[in-house]
Amino acid sequence: MPLTLSALTGNTDLRLQVKHWTRETDPMVTGAHVSELLRPSEWLAGGEILMTIGLLLPVTVTAEDCRSYVRDVKGGGAVALALGLGSDLPHQSVPRTLAEAAAAEDLPLFGVPEDVPFIAITSAVYKALVADERQSLDRLVDLHKALTFSAASGGGLEAIVATWTSATNIGAIVTDPLGLRIVTSDTVGAQPTDEMLRDLANVLAPKGLRSAMKTTIDDIPLEIQPLGTTRLRGFVVLVGNAGSRMPVAITALTSILALEFERRWLSSEPDRHQRARAFQRVLVAESESDAEALLRASGLTGEEFRCIAVDPGAGAAADLVADLSLTIRGGLIRHTNGGPVEAIVMADADIEQDLRRFAPNLAAGIGASTTPGTLAASQAQAVAALVTSRNLGHPVTYRRGFTQTWLTNATDLEMAQTFSDAVLAPLSNADPSGALLATVEAWLTANCQIDPAADRLHVHRHTVRSRLRKIEQLIGQPLDQLDTRVELWLALTAKGRTTQTTRTRHHSKKTKTQPRGGI
Structure with a gap:
């Protein structure tokens, strides 16, 4: 599962001290970064927990300075700010002005105990990310196996599409090059009409196997992929929002569907x-x-x-x-x-x-x-x-x-x-x-x-x-x-x-x- 902020704070080994967090949202944590800059935003990619000992934030820092700092951290995409505390560090406790600034900007703020090094937080974040990546890869491998088994079982396009939808909860429609439906999966919510499919095919067919596209029609998110090995044999239209890790799964689906089209062609000789x-x-x-x-x-x-x-x-x-x-x-x-x-x-x-x-x-x-x-x-x-x-x-x-x-x-x-x-x-x-x-x-x-x-x-x-x-x-x-x-x-x-x-x-x-x- 993706690492969330609540999962990170729930790690008892880290003992993070919550100074501000409304818990109305539970954002995903995608990284950990250390910076002592007053303007760290340009070094952030988004989704990180930013750690600092507040070297440039003196104890008497003004409220406006804190607001400016917190605003920059949040503007860079960080999901939380963690301040290292310790007897030999600039801060033994979280400054009141910093906590007020975090509350005003609604940025989660944590105190890091003296005996918890930043590397422990970094290690916990990336171990969780690696575990989530491995789980995702395992799911992709399982999906690929299931799709391959469906293709080999003799169930044809219908079995492949049913397996896909069951595993991903993303609808799929297989059409011929003219946009006429061949197979439609059981989907939840709205589907493109036959006229929409024909219009999409009219636009994409001249491009052949280079005709992939993403679009939204009548608030229905669609991803269209061409099917075929050397020539365009048809299209698969995915209905719904695919996650960030779906491209590999979609590639597996289109490859297996394309091979099924070729098998059908050869078997009909x-x-x-x-x-x-x-x-x-x-x-x-x-x-x-x-x-x-x-x-x-x-x-x-x-x-x-x-x-x-x-x-x-x-x-x-x-x-x-x-x-x-x-x-x-x-x-x-x-x-x-x-x-x-x-x-x-x-x-x-x-x-x-x-x-x-x-x-x-x-x-x-x-x-x-x-x-x-x-x-x-x-x-x-x-x-x-x-x-x-x-x-x-x-x-x-x-x-x-x-x-x-x-x-x-x-x-x-x-x-x-x-x-x-x-x-x-x-x-x-x-x-x-x-x-x-x-x-x-x-x-x-x-x-x-x-x-x-x-x-x-x-x-x-x-x-x-x-x-x-x-x-x-x-x-x-x-x-x-x-x-x-x-x-x-x-x-x-x-x-x-x-x-x-x-x-x-x-x-x-x-x-x-x-x-x-x-x-």
Whole structure:
């Protein structure tokens, strides 16, 4: 326990003589200091018992001199004044003027008997402080053991937080990087609201693992610590006033919570692999109902979804997948070596905000909202928008009218080819023979007339109708809309351009390698 003034005066070996002390307060004693200066305050740190033989305080010292001296001692932070008494010392008893000054300034004043050396008081103070420090360290070790046992017991974040609160009486709330609660301990008194937690996360998340802070909101003292080993995984919000020795305990808590977050991440790896495989199965589902069933089995419910594609940066794909897994609740995420990190999310998710927060400065493309059966089109759109994002320097969302914007920025061959692939990929993937592409091109060339298109293709008109219905299903857009027709026509034109350029380059290369001269 901390050394208090009452505990010090209760030490019978010291036999301190109380000359003034109202005992209305019982301050903690943090040190002992000897000084014969009339102005000792600048040598005090606060919390000491100041000892003096009053060498510069003659017996006839005036009341005003005593008041000035006592005022300086108290102003320096001393919790008490002890005057050494003895036959060979300047004072054999405590001067009345000094006692009156101590009473006027309400500074505890003691007389020290002649046979009690100051070193005995100093020794008693520091022995008590060392004992208290050892007890505190023992408590910290016990707390660390308890937290470690809670983590190892399999109780997860809930057990760790419950152990912490029980041992410290300080509430704790664990959140994800968005400030959404994961675990809340049983606390006494007011707690921060969900809105407060989200606001704090909005401020701190961009700082990553350097986001610790202390604050007071609505008279609620809070300390927020980031959780994670190499990347921000969440926050722990401590509710209440932590003591002066709590930083070591808080460090232990945050370390164990961070390790628990990493354990949860590693233990969920099989589930992530399964969800990555589900991503691909949704894209190649044969029907709307099959795709919807796969999404529902993965925890995604709703009518419309969209795909995103994000450049992970050099060697950071695993970290980006981890961040998106924490922030995109229930989303399907996959990453192929050398490719972007891709995800299927609910159409109403604020994915642009999440990308700004957890994937800053990374190129990202966001596909248009669509039904489960046509997510392949949204995925291709996301990849196309990703190419534009690399050039523009910010996330790009694929929307109606995107074609014109895209072509305005797509001034090189690579972008033209990417655009063509994005629009036509659902058709190429579903029909590698090229019959669907040939049909839509013939139909558009024939001014969207069935019979002329059938004549061009040398097939029956019912075949053309059947293929057009299939095309509508694959791209997720009706062919009777002008925007759809224009987009398909531009994509086919871009495809023709890239094909022709490729042939030209190949021909030029062959020509350059032909031997010159001849007979």
